[in-house]
Amino acid sequence: MITTVLKPVRTIGKTTLNFLAAVGRLSSFAGKGIYHCVVPPIYWRLLFRQLIQIGYYSLPVVGLTALFTGMVLALQSYTGFSRFNAEGAVATVVVLSMTRELAPVLAGLMVAGRIGASIAAEIGTMRVTEQIDALTTLSTNPYKYLIAPRLIAGVITLPMLVLVGDVIGVFGGYIVGVYTLGFGPENYLMNTWEYLEAIDVISGLIKAAVFGFLVTLMGCYNGFNSGRGAQGVGRATTNAVVSSSILILVFNFILTRMFFS
Amino acid sequence: MQQYKLRLHNVHKSFGSNRVLRGASLDIKKGESVVIIGGSGTGKSVLLKCVLGLIMPDRGEITVDGQNITFLPVHKRDNFMHKFGMLFQGGALFDSLPIWENVAFGLLQKHNYSRKDAYDVAIEKLRSVGLGERVAQLFPAELSGGMQKRVSLARAIATNPEIIFFDEPTTGLDPIMADVINDLIVKATKELGATTLTITHDMASARKIADDIAMIYDGKIIWRGSAKKIENSGNEYVDQFIHGRADGPIALAV
Incomplete structure (x- = not known):
């Protein structure tokens, strides 16, 4: 009788404990990772390679996403605003939505799929094939060699990608605005500039830096703790993408509250 | 004792x-x-x-x-x-690095070897396990299992443990x-x-x-x-x- 009553309570307790343990493990992992980002030596060669891998090679994906998002935003807001004769606000809506919200979040999610997955798969395979153990036996700290360059590269490159995304997104809105909706080019650009404030862009870039950290952290953490065999690596990859995507959405809310309330 | x-x-x-x-x-x-x-x-x-x-x-x-x-x-x-030197069961070669850098890894980490000197030592160690200089620039995935084991052995002995x-x-x-x-x-x-x-x-x-x-x-x-x-x-x-x-x-x- 008592046991039947207590069963749900026990399940809740167990789940909570597991969750807290996972948060603890992740935090300690993140702490070690950050420690090795700031304490020399830093592997410049590896950092450079990661900057190219995470930043440069993500440009096409982020650029295309931003272009089409900007174009759709212009189309959608035009049809909405024309119902109460506010078409003039289209340019402002495009630039504010892009810089504050859509460029960082969409770039973050695209990079989570592209980079989070590849980091988890690469480090997971290294774990499974004992390459991480081999690093240790060769007097090399795996956190310094594998984790730190990726974390630094994520934090540096994502804001850059978002800045490029901002420009391309506005350009997408401009194309639709000028060539489909019939705005005057000068007028559209003026409306874009007029209501844009520095905080709109800066908040987006700070978000991007946080998202870059989250994506690379979750990729590294899941890869580093990957289970055995192909299945273990597969699970690590999935977990990296899912967890970093969710964290991006959660932190997006938290950061937006911090900046604009 | x-x-x-x-x-x-x-x-x-x-x-x-x-x-x-x-x-x-x-x-x-x-x-x-x-x-x-x-x-x-x-x-x-x-x-x-x-x-x-x-x-x-x-x-x-x-x-x-x-x-x-x-x-x-x-x-x-x-x-x-x-x-310590260690030869792992699966070789555990770093597949993002060419063979010579794998062999010279321990030397390069110690910072008292230039890349040129480390390369020379790597070639010498590769010779001692019967592999020629031509494999130096290849990547681990391009070698057979037996060759990978030999490279791994060369890496284990490279720092004279x-x-x-x-x-x-x-x-x-x-x-x-x-x-x-x-x-x-x-x-x-x-x-x-x-x-x-x-x-x-x-x-x-x-x-x-x-x-x-x-x-x-x-x-x-x-x-x-x-x-x-x-x-x-x-x-x-x-x-x-x-x-x-x-x-x-x-x-x-x-």
Whole structure:
């Protein structure tokens, strides 16, 4: 009788404990990772390679996403605003939505799929094939060699990608605005500039830096703790993408509250 | 006391309820080559990883040159790690680096080698395992299993370590390549004067490499003796293992 009553309570307790343990493990992992980002030596060669891998090679994906998002935003807001004769606000809506919200979040999610997955798969395979153990036996700290360059590269490159995304997104809105909706080019650009404030862009870039950290952290953490065999690596990859995507959405809310309330 | 290079005393390690090591003890003299034989899952790899600090033992004592390193965390082991070389079972070559950088990895990390000097040492070490300079720029995935093992051996000896560990060096190789690797191991360790600890279940390999053979069973070292005496060990566990008989005192968990 008592046991039947207590069963749900026990399940809740167990789940909570597991969750807290996972948060603890992740935090300690993140702490070690950050420690090795700031304490020399830093592997410049590896950092450079990661900057190219995470930043440069993500440009096409982020650029295309931003272009089409900007174009759709212009189309959608035009049809909405024309119902109460506010078409003039289209340019402002495009630039504010892009810089504050859509460029960082969409770039973050695209990079989570592209980079989070590849980091988890690469480090997971290294774990499974004992390459991480081999690093240790060769007097090399795996956190310094594998984790730190990726974390630094994520934090540096994502804001850059978002800045490029901002420009391309506005350009997408401009194309639709000028060539489909019939705005005057000068007028559209003026409306874009007029209501844009520095905080709109800066908040987006700070978000991007946080998202870059989250994506690379979750990729590294899941890869580093990957289970055995192909299945273990597969699970690590999935977990990296899912967890970093969710964290991006959660932190997006938290950061937006911090900046604009 | 002092002449022991590596000592393990009463080492215990459990994973959850699975007690893998139950008081393993082993002493290895300087320049000696000891081979640990034993079935799969008897704790051979765990024992090796405890010495390297990749796994923390629960209890016991591990000393290198008389200094206790049992519970020394990995980041404080720098003074000891350069004494160690390790050949991993799967090779564990870094597949993002070309062969020569793999071999020279330990040298490049120590910062007192320029890339040019490290390259020269790598080529020399590759030669000593029978590989020419033309493989230097290739990547590990482009080599056959036997060649990868040789590169891995070259990496293990590149820093001239005092103690070298071999984790199943011949597993997954054809008999001829296995013998080539055995010869290379004997030659390389004699040249360096290194102390070696090998784990294997390949008896041909054990007979060739070992001065002494130790048998691990149920998480303990149950027999140790000279490689020449292995046929007349007088231990029925050892007899069953070296003759590969299914029936005997060793019960396999099927």
